[in-house]
Amino acid sequence: MLRRTRLQARSETAPPSVLQAPKLQAIDFAVERVQARSVADLGGVWAVEGGYVRYALERPGVERGVLVDTGITDAVRAAAAADPRLRLVAGEFGATSSVAAVGEVDVVLLFDVLLHQVAPDWDEVLRRYAQTSRCIVVVEPTWTGDEVVRLWDLGQDGYRAATPSDGAQPDWSRLDEVHPRYGRPHRDVHEYWQWGLPDAARRKVMTDLGWRCVYWADHGPWRDVATARTVASVYVAPDVD
Numbered sequence: 001m002l003r004r005t006r007l008q009a010r011s012e013t014a015p016p017s018v019l020q021a022p023k024l025q026a027i028d029f030a031v032e033r034v035q036a037r038s039v040a041d042l043g044g045v046w047a048v049e050g051g052y053v054r055y056a057l058e059r060p061g062v063e064r065g066v067l068v069d070t071g072i073t074d075a076v077r078a079a080a081a082a083d084p085r086l087r088l089v090a091g092e093f094g095a096t097s098s099v100a101a102v103g104e105v106d107v108v109l110l111f112d113v114l115l116h117q118v119a120p121d122w123d124e125v126l127r128r129y130a131q132t133s134r135c136i137v138v139v140e141p142t143w144t145g146d147e148v149v150r151l152w153d154l155g156q157d158g159y160r161a162a163t164p165s166d167g168a169q170p171d172w173s174r175l176d177e178v179h180p181r182y183g184r185p186h187r188d189v190h191e192y193w194q195w196g197l198p199d200a201a202r203r204k205v206m207t208d209l210g211w212r213c214v215y216w217a218d219h220g221p222w223r224d225v226a227t228a229r230t231v232a233s234v235y236v237a238p239d240v241d
């Protein structure tokens with residue numbers, strides 16, 4: 001099933017097999033919908049090495065890509081060196097300095113990252129990029145409950161059950177210690193799953209800004225996490241037809 005949907009994703013150049021069809025399909029839709037010339041991929045490095053923004057750069061009309069991440073790798077640097085259309089921004093993408101460094105952009109990609117965002121929280125990240133873009137694409141594990149949940153509040157067993165078994169698990173005795181790399185408490189570090197985000201909560205943030213959801217797809221259970229489903233959404237600004 002996964003293989004079939006991968007093959008269905010439109011691409012002149014076959015994407016690396018790690019790229020997921022729901023994300024490629026959402027990129028295709030968003031780029032066409034707003035006739036995008038520029039795309040920013042926020043947190044597009046781990047395991048995919050900028051693959052989604054590079055895929056976006058293959059879409060007709062896209063001339064410029066930006067990739068923001070705290071973990072820029074040599075492979076990503078090499079890709080940017082080989083393609084002058086791709087610009088790298090090293091740092092926390094929620095920081096106002098990163099928003100400014102990205103600048104005005106047509107499409108923002110948030111793939112498997114929003115549920116990790118604390119200080120600024122996920123909703124503030126959406127608001128910040130809504131000021132500088134026309135289209136925001138979110139694909140991520142989406143909480144099946146009705147309310148937003150801070151996952152630490154579930155306790156250790158609940159946290160484990162609500163997060164991937166092979167995902168980063170914290171040392172619970174050190175949650176309030178400052179992480180040396182990020183300069184913030186471990187409990188606020190984006191390497192860990194932070195939030196259970198229902199689709200309705202994300203959508204409300206965007207509709208409160210006057211944005212519209214113009215594409216929505218539920219791609220089914222998110223791996224073995226019983227409380228998460230892969231949901232893809234594309235939002236557009238009020239001035240987009």
Ligand SMILES: C[S@@+](CC[C@H](N)C(=O)[O-])C[C@H]1O[C@@H](n2cnc3c(N)ncnc32)[C@H](O)[C@@H]1O
Pocket residue numbers: 042043044045046047048068069070071091092093094110111112113116117190
């Ligand atoms: C779970 S991986 C997702 C990678 C890719 N977007 C995908 O869909 O496969 C999270 C990536 O986002 C980056 N990341 C998460 N939060 C970030 C933040 N606030 N600022 C910069 N990078 C962030 C991580 O370093 C990592 O590369």
